[in-house]
Amino acid sequence: MAELPKLLKVTIDNITVEVEAGTSILMAARKIGGDVVPPAMCYYSKLKDSGGKCRTCLVRVAAGSAADPRPMPKLVASCRTNVMDGMVVENITSPTVLEARKGVVEFLLINHPLDCPVCDQAGECDLQDLSYQHGAEATRYEFKRRTFERIDIGPYIQLHMTRCILCFRCVYVADQISKEREHGILDRGDHSQIATYIQESLENQFIGNVIDVCPVGALTDRTFRFKNRVWFTKPVDAHRDCPTCTAKVRLWMRGDDVLRVTARKDQWGEVEDWICNECRFEKKQTSDWTIEGPTSVDRHSVISAGHYKGIQIPKEPFDELMGRKPKLMMDIHKVSEVNKVDLNEINGPATGKTFNGNPHASGINVTDVKEGKGRNFAGTDSTNPNTP
Ligand code: SF4
Numbered sequence: 459m460a461e462l463p464k465l466l467k468v469t470i471d472n473i474t475v476e477v478e479a480g481t482s483i484l485m486a487a488r489k490i491g492g493d494v495v496p497p498a499m500c501y502y503s504k505l506k507d508s509g510g511k512c513r514t515c516l517v518r519v520a521a522g523s524a525a526d527p528r529p530m531p532k533l534v535a536s537c538r539t540n541v542m543d544g545m546v547v548e549n550i551t552s553p554t555v556l557e558a559r560k561g562v563v564e565f566l567l568i569n570h571p572l573d574c575p576v577c578d579q580a581g582e583c584d585l586q587d588l589s590y591q592h593g594a595e596a597t598r599y600e601f602k603r604r605t606f607e608r609i610d611i612g613p614y615i616q617l618h619m620t621r622c623i624l625c626f627r628c629v630y631v632a633d634q635i636s637k638e639r640e641h642g643i644l645d646r647g648d649h650s651q652i653a654t655y656i657q658e659s660l661e662n663q664f665i666g667n668v669i670d671v672c673p674v675g676a677l678t679d680r681t682f683r684f685k686n687r688v689w690f691t692k693p694v695d696a697h698r699d700c701p702t703c704t705a706k707v708r709l710w711m712r713g714d715d716v717l718r719v720t721a722r723k724d725q726w727g728e729v730e731d732w733i734c735n736e737c738r739f740e741k742k743q744t745s746d747w748t749i750e751g752p753t754s755v756d757r758h759s760v761i762s763a764g765h766y767k768g769i770q771i772p773k774e775p776f777d778e779l780m781g782r783k784p785k786l787m788m789d790i791h792k793v794s795e796v797n798k799v800d801l802n803e804i805n806g807p808a809t810g811k812t813f814n815g816n817p818h819a820s821g822i823n824v825t826d827v828k829e830g831k832g833r834n835f836a837g838t839d840s841t842n843p844n845t846p
């Protein structure tokens with residue numbers, strides 16, 4: 459009988475798990491799940507050699523192994539460090555790790571524009587989530603951000619390098635999934651950029667998958683750009699008979715319109731089955747697909763905002779208590795005095811102009827002192843709280 463592989467014990471944030479030799483700390487943490495799992499912006503378990511670029515997955519190794527329990531001198535990238543038997547790892551239990559992650563996010567945001575309101579990736583962007591969790595409110599960067607022109611690479615994909623964080627995932631997809639590498643990262647340091655050089659189009663049947671692996675909005679689907687916000691769409695799982703791929707997809711629908719087709723993603727945001735360009739870009743009719751049912755969306759995701767699976771309509775307590783619909787409802791606006799108060803006559807908090815040294819002082823806010831219609835004595839618009 460073949461000998462079973464030896465399992466290694468690793469403790470991450472005080473939770474012990476057994477994994478096979480050769481497992482990375484990140485994958486061991488995924489086995490535990492929950493908050494213990496470090497974020498990953500460049501690692502992709504389905505892409506060979508990915509990881510080690512973004513440093514968001516840094517963790518502290520408090521004990522290297524049972525045989526050598528010394529801590530590792532520096533924080534390590536959990537996606538590229540394999541576990542040892544008896545290893546002790548700290549992720550969210552280490553203030554040093556959290557501080558370092560905040561620094562990494564600040565670095566990633568040095569050149570990345572804060573254009574979430576107009577970016578198609580908003581609502582499903584890993585960097586957006588990361589900056590909400592670990593980002594600082596302001597940047598210390600004083601220099602000009604690097605910017606690039608948008609480039610249409612082929613009929614279906616648009617590259618906006620300004621948003622790229624150089625994670626290399628799309629390059630690995632082109633290398634490993636499409637097997638026809640046509641683009642890569644050119645130049646070094648601040649000049650690095652994803653390019654097809656002479657703007658060759660990426661036309662391979664599976665190249666559309668670069669859109670799904672891109673953790674930010676640098677590679678977007680031209681057939682979906684600016685059509686809708688993702689949280690207004692309803693994702694449903696569907697499939698079809700396709701000679702090229704498994705065709706197990708997610709349709710992003712608004713009413714009966716299929717606005718976008720993507721691959722299905724797992725709980726780590728990774729594609730489950732790569733899909734072909736025909737399924738992704740050309741099958742936009744409901745009749746092209748067999749619909750399986752609504753996608754399960756994590757309730758923490760903004761996409762769940764418009765989601766209808768398992769929805770519970772709240773009961774009307776009055777109807778239930780009275781056993782019938784109430785006949786009379788009071789109109790609060792008719793009887794309340796609140797709506798008759800002129801808000802301009804209420805003293806606001808003391809301002810720079812009215813503060814007299816008394817910390818409890820109150821005063822008329824200068825922006826409320828009206829002279830003429832909608833103007834204060836400074837001549838600015840008094841109805842706008844941001845004007846002086
Ligand atoms: S375009 Fe997207 S997937 Fe490609 S390197 Fe940049 S961020 Fe990564």
Ligand code: FES
Binds near residue numbers: 497499509516538
């Ligand atoms: S996910 Fe580990 S370095 Fe990027």
